[in-house]
Amino acid sequence: MELPTGATDIFFYIFSTLGVLFALGVVLNKNPIASAFSLVVVFFCVAANYALMHAHFIAAIQILVYAGAIMVLFVFVIMLLNADIKNLDLGKSKLFQGGSAVLCAALLAMFVWAAKNGTTAVTKGELSSEKIESLGGNVQVLSMIMFSDYVLPFELTSILLLVGIVGSVALAKRKLEQKQ
Amino acid sequence: MTTTTSLVFAMCLFFIGLFGVLARRNILIIMMSIELMLNAANVAFVAFAKDLQDAGGQLAVFFIITVAAAEAAVGLGLLIALFRNLKSVSTEDIQLLKE
Amino acid sequence: MDQLIKPQNLTLSREQLAMMMPYLILAVGAMATLLVGVMKSVRSNLVVAGLSLITVAAAILSVVSVWGEPSMTLFNGMLAADAYSNLFNVLLLGTTGLVLLSSYSYLEKEGIHYAEYYSLGLFSCLGMMLLASSLDLVVLFIALETMSIGVYVLVGFRRADVRSNEAALKYFVLGSAASAIMLFGIALMYGATGTMNIHQIITLVTSAAGIENTLFLLGTTLVIAGFLFKVATVPFHMWMPDVYEGAPTSVTNFMTTALKAAAFASFMRVFMSLGFAQGLTSKLNMGIHDVLWVIAVATMFLGNVIALTQQNIKRMLAYSSIAHSGYIIVGFLAGGRSEYGFTSVVVYLIAYVVMNLGAFAIVSLLGERGDRNTDVQDYAGLGFKNPALGFAMAVFMFSMAGIPPTLGFAGKYLIFSSAVQAGEITLAVLAVLCSAISAYYYLRVIVYMYMKEPMRERKVEYAYSTSLVILAATIATLQFGIFPSALIEAAKKAATL
């Protein structure tokens, strides 16, 4: 399924704008639940953009893992702690907030300037979208590479996940040692 | 949709996330902001992968999502541990260690 | 379809396997430790600890068995197997082993003796080793996260203690943010160069003028910033004292020594890939040089002057550790423009690791349940009450202050002499002045140990495991301080990538 270039652009801008707006929603919302749901929207927008960039596999993972797993985790924790969540305001002084906003904006401006002035690498790879199609599609290609070239990071992520599991279990185990 | 515009989108997400880390007191929201930042990097990876006609970027995103998941799990675990002791998730309440 | 799969990725030579062995052993050992730990039938932590130490020992042996082999890359060029890796693998494994060894009694004392501690330690160590050896930025990131996540948990390991929670969360929040920043940098570097492989970046940097690209520059800056966060240089250092203070002492030890060494090892690989191994060849290099110059000076200065005001030893050592990062950055700056530039970093790192390992082992030995008894005042009279312990601590303090004939001096010698050779005279002078400031607070420990009367009677319980670690560190500090040749040779071989 190939969208015409113009349409791609339009979708991209729509999703991007939405994404940015909801991202702002994440950081500006007083209620964590609202933030969490804004985040879900952001994830969807990003996933849509992935899809627009022909990264279908990633788009799917984005929705599955992020929107599905991570967000559930977040919401779960929010619920768990819900009873006692106070201080839902933005916190810190206005000056501090304003200052950080200015800092972020300034850095963003620099980044954007750098992005505009910079160029991506001149020598491109051979995996053009046509080639990918000819090789059996995005998922096929990615899996090929992942289990050959990228076997180390793949294995490593498994260990990472194990660490995450062990870690969170170790931290959240019910039985607490005596308070000191 | 050019690489640059995608990049700008990514950067916007990135700095919104960063702002969240700076400005919010609620650690949960700070964690979400961090997720935003990671997403921003992912967007950049995918955009570059497309531009460069390379699969490496997309694969990186795959791994990063995994990392994000593990990180979120541990982070939330830490948060719960803290909450048990402190009954708070505000950064203002974790200023015992200083100077 | 087959064209995507490179044939060399489908074979595994005996040599490659041998090179992979340390990682495999460690991964398997860590998992085994985990399993044994959760087994109901295993009552004693001794078994878990023993298993973890055996794992480490086996891994060290496997590194030693490939010591001196010609360098190669593994996993499609993603992992280096060279003298540098070997050296750091031994260092990291050794450090981890000793830290775990010294943790045993500490965990008992604190009542947090869980099997997870050991497996997390081993997993983190695996992350560190991969970090030090990774040639691919994605692998690097994942390794970094593996290491970090393990350590986040370890920092918060004293779950019932708010301070431990706080430290862990601070570390987690800032660490994740820094990781994200670094990741974004990796993305930009990837975009600018089309590769995430360090070797290919080196080729690019040295061959083309493409590195004047702002995208590359921005990416580089962010990656470096990420590293600077991990190694805690000004102004990315502020998490460190809090985390060091709040973390269980044995974990602080682990962070000070192994984690920092791994972060620096990786940083140096990346740094060299930016062309610094060849000297200051480009505008980018020059710019980064200036930035690092300022950072180095600020780090040395701030770390030292704030340490002057500290009462808590852990916190003081944290600031001192910040200052040490500053010295190491000086070594970075001397880098490619002097014969022993990067060698000096390696030697300094080893020195740094050894002396901090010992110092923190002593702190953990002397600490009382709940991490009390860690103020300088609590060390009053130690020198004559427990002469051996006092002597060891004195050796570490003098070593950190860079007084010969200790390993610390050898490290400083290499760093400063390289800086001078590289023409960084001002930097060297500032560095030695900061070093003189640092003498003051290191000596304060000695003052308390030897020149003040103890405030209260206290019997130190010598745990064999911790004492062994202290002994080893003391011997190493003096042995390599007086005869550093072997160390320098090894480091030189390692630093010639």
Next chain:
Amino acid sequence: MELFTNHIVSLVVFGPALLALGLLFLPDKTPQQKHIVKSAALGISLLVFFISCFLYAWFDASQPGFQFVENRGWIEAFGISYSLGVDGISLVLILLTTFLTPIALLGSWNAIEEKLKTYLFLILVLETGMLGAFVALDIILFYVFWEAMLIPMYLLIGVWGGKDRIYASMKFFVYTLVGSLLMLVAIFYLMSMHKMQLGNYSAALLDLYRVKVPFDGLWSAQTLLFLAFALAFAIKVPLFPLHTWLPDAHVQAPTAGSVILAGVLLKLGGYGFIRFAFPLFPQAMQFVAPVFMCLGVVAIVYGAWVAMVQPDIKKLVAYSSVSHMGFVILGLFSLNSLAVSGSVYQMLNHGISTGGLFLIVGMLYERRHTREIEEFGGITRIMPIFAVIFMIVTLSSIALPGTNGFVGEFLILMGAYQTNKVLAVVAGTGVIFGAVYMLWMFQRVMFGPVKNNENKHLKDLSLREICVMAPIIAAIFIMGIFPNIFLSKMDASIKAFLSQVKV
């Protein structure tokens, strides 16, 4: 025997520290055990002195170069070697060190009761450090000894010192460290120049002598390097205005510490100038020589003035050190054989006479637990033997002909006068002020009526104390009357030194 003759320098240097290690395993709880430990330490130091006498005997005075050279690799990567050697100048300083250490030990025989063996151990380690610095022919080896020496001295002051010992020890350590660290940078610079010019790393002194460091006025490399070296040495000497650590360190240090500090440690500054700063940077040295001569002269006069108004005997002696060591600097920078010989000789004299004075102050302190001059008066009547000894040492300190002090100051002033008349004359006033403060102090302590009742029943010197002072007194006269015993050994080396530094 072969081992002995080939490694005699190493033996002398490391003998004290290695043997002292054994002390740590002896018990020191009961008085008897303490006595054994002390005797053992004394025995070690005497043995070392005995061995060092072989150095004197076997030293060929007609050879200007280094003798008893030992050379083996140490850190090959940087051309750093373990190379030791002795020339006429270091020979006499070695003898001074080995001579003073047993005296210092014996002098504080009963003064230290607590943590005794550590104390003795540190003194012997300190001896090793000092001796090592005197014989090192490798600049890094020298630096190692130079710095390592700080530790025992620091501890000696800090642990066994007086009321403000911590402040004093800290001041001593940090002051000295700042200077030596800058020197370290200079050493690195020099070594990198060697690498550039001659292609290999070397820290060997004889190699570094060949490095040509560009010289062109004040801001040139050579001058800056010289100043970096000079700073380290000037602090150690100590040269005005970097002397303020000295009074504090001296006053707070235990007697043996003061003796060694004044007797030997300060000499390392002068020795450093001779062995390192001068020959390495001759042009720069001549360029700044007038400034240093002036500083030396200021130190002489200033030290004497300030000594005059000190209420504390030990502080007075400390400031007198500043004054005396000013002569050394003046002499060295005068750059002629008379003045330089005088300077080296003055270093020996100062070691003997000021060491003696500190011992004497220590004896008073042990009896009265005060060093305030006001507390004393009329002691001569009560302690006649002490009075005689004190008088002789005082006379040595004010350079009366016939005592050792005269030979040094006479040669220095005569040499300096040939170089710069005005400065020599001003320096000469130091001789007058020297007499003023020493005799005034002597008068207030020893003469006059016994006003303080506590002083009425002081015991005169014990046999041990006489044994402590006897060698000092003997040295004062022997060195005053037969200075050629030492001058002849130094002569060739100093000639060589002068031809080396005069470009």
Next chain:
Amino acid sequence: MLGLILAFPLIGFLINGIFGSKLSAKTAGIIASSAIFGSFVLTAASFIQLSGLDESSRAIEQTLFQWITVDTFSLPFLLRFDPLTAIMCSVVTGVGFLIHVYSIGYMSHDRTPPKFFAYLNLFSFAMLALVLGGNLPILFLGWEGVGLCSYLLIGYWYEDNEKASAGKKAFVVNRIGDLGFLIGIFTLYGMFGTLDFAQLKQGVAASAGNLDIGLLTLATACLFVGAMGKSAQIPLYVWLPDAMAGPTPVSALIHAATMVTAGVYMIVRLNFIFVLTPDTMMLVSGIGALTALFAATIAITQRDIKKVLAYSTVSQLGYMFVAVGVGAFAAGVFHLVTHAFFKALLFLGSGSVIHGMHEEQDIMKMGGLRKYMPKTFATFAIGTLAIAGFPLLSGFFSKDEILYSAFSSHMGLAGPALWAVCTVTALLTAFYMTRLTCVTFFGEPRFNPKTLGSNPGHAHASHAHDDHDHGHGRGHDDDHGHGHAKPGVHESPNVMVIPLIVLAVLSIIGGFIGLPGHSWLAHWLGPVVGEHSGEHGSMAYLIMAISVVVSFVGMGVGYFFYVKRPEVPKKVQQNFGFVHKVLFNKYYIDELYNFTIVQPLKKVAQVCWMYFDVLVVDGTVLAVARLSKFAGEVSRLMQTGAIQVYAVFILIGLLATVGYLLYGTIH
């Protein structure tokens, strides 16, 4: 043999010094006296040996050992016995021996006579080294050595703070002179490359025409500064009057006969250099004359018997300098010798008086003593006559020689001026010496002869310094150990009187070694100082006559004032109150020095210490330390504990870094 001359006193010193505590007073005295007598005998032998030598090579040299060798600088421990040394040695050992003997009596009741004799022997050793030294450093060795002994002996009764201070003052003032001496030595070394007398002489001769006279003048002037210190000339004379705090034999030996003349000796020794520098010579004679007059005026008003003699000594030394200053070296030596005789005599006499008066030194509390101590009186009177220039006594000849030399010197008007000053001084000398003798020995006793000395408190009451009973050992022990400490004035024992008599004889006949025109002494010293060329013309007799007149006038006035009309001096004193006060207080020179030099110096030193050392240097050091710590204290405040603040710092760092690097790409 020369070495032995030195060795005897040294051995005596060592014996008395080391075994002193075990020796009795008498034994110690005998040991010391025999030691110096041994030297005397050897000196005499050497003298004879010397006179047997040819005039051109009349010197005996002996190198004992090599003292200092550095590079080309070689300094042997060289002794040289030439005619000048012979004279000096004879005086030192001869007069010295007499004084040693005298001391046996004088010090018999002291607490530690062996110590005293040890010091005396040490002094003799040093003084002999001074005169025997064959080069300047040896001379300097003796020079400082005698200074040391002077210090030790002035402060002999150290328990009295003033006496100890006097010793210190002597040493320090001498040190000032010594510095000058040293500089002179250095300059000479710089010019000639040697310090040996013989070689110097050769050097001067060899480079006669091309010498830098300016430099040479500097050298001689500096040497003269040394002489000023040692020989108590203006402005460095202040120590000598104070030095009277020492035991009287010491005053006689050191501060009259021998040590103080060392300056004169030194100039005579180096006459071949001094003559090349007329400016210095002028200075020498000028200072000498000024000192002579100045000291004489002070002597008129003093009440302390020893102080009068002290100022008299200063004055007479001035004479000697006038002599050497005008080139009459032999005359200088001549006066030196005769002065040694009569001044030693006077001092010993005064010692006898003091001894007899139980430590009383104020002449106003004496009077009529000739009845009580006739032998002392007789000898003292001879001394007075000799110094006053009574014809045919020793002082007459030597003083006259000087007056004549001054008058006839080739210095234009300066010569007569010098002569005039000296003549006035001679008048004053005759006057105050007569005053001293008359007040002491004539008239009625102004004390109670019965009770004097019975009460130690009384004996000390007159002492200005302190009055508690252990002021010094001597008075203290007198109460208990004085075997014949019967109250009342008494003549001294024979052991003291015999030296007086010998010296009196010498004072009378001593002048005959230098009869005007046929001076044996001048001839004898010829090889050293060059033959005295001037024939005594008619002028000589006129001058002689004037001095005789002057001498008689002085003595007459003195006798008139203090014997015939004792009320006159009081009137004069009242009429010239101010002058008297100034003179009595010695022109307030001590006070002047105190205010202009000593006090400011202490102030400056205090300021140096408290302000420069403590405030500036230590202040800077501490400020740096505090600043570091302060920086730490401030910086740690950034560490607020709030994560977000940390994050902001990270962000700022990032901003700065990125900003800087991106900025770099534009430029």
